[in-house]
Amino acid sequence: MSPAMFDELLARVGPRITKQYTFYRDPLEPGMKLALTLRHLASGNKYASMKFGWRVPHNNQSLVVREVCQAIIDEYVDEVLVCPSTPESWRAVADKFFQRWTFPNTCGALDGKHVACRCPPKSGSLYFNYK
Structure with missing residues (x-):
């Protein structure tokens, strides 16, 4: 510093x-x-x-x-820590997260946190947690 x-x-x-x-x-x-x-x-x-x-x-x-x-x-x-206040700004956050991590309709993630989600139909083992 x-x-x-x-x-x-x-x-x-x-x-x-x-x-x-x-x-x-x-x-x-x-x-x-x-x-x-x-x-x-x-x-x-x-x-x-x-x-x-x-x-x-x-x-x-x-x-x-x-x-x-x-x-x-x-x-x-x-x-x-500025929190988005409008629906458009929340969509922009979700789009940026999707572009980086290819996980749709997500506004963010916590490291090491397991989040329950509903898997898309016929996705196989793509969304399965192997840990």
Whole structure:
């Protein structure tokens, strides 16, 4: 990730993940929280293996990653996840899905999800799930 993109993400998400200072302890800085979360999402390392590199306990890391991911979702949901609102736009989505996957009358799919469908007559074993 480029530094400019990181700074833009931090500027948008920073106010949502900033905590108030207390007498008990100083909170983690928003840049540190964002960097730790992006590192965890990019590498897939366990929290226990990252605790020495970031000097943040693994139990705090799990809370930080959840908090930052939720803040990113809340900040970008209106820009990224735009749901079609008219029948024509739903048809366009179904046509695009058909062109790519040759599965008619479908608006989308979930990875790893088994969806019950009615097979066309005389299709043989074309629609049979062998897993």
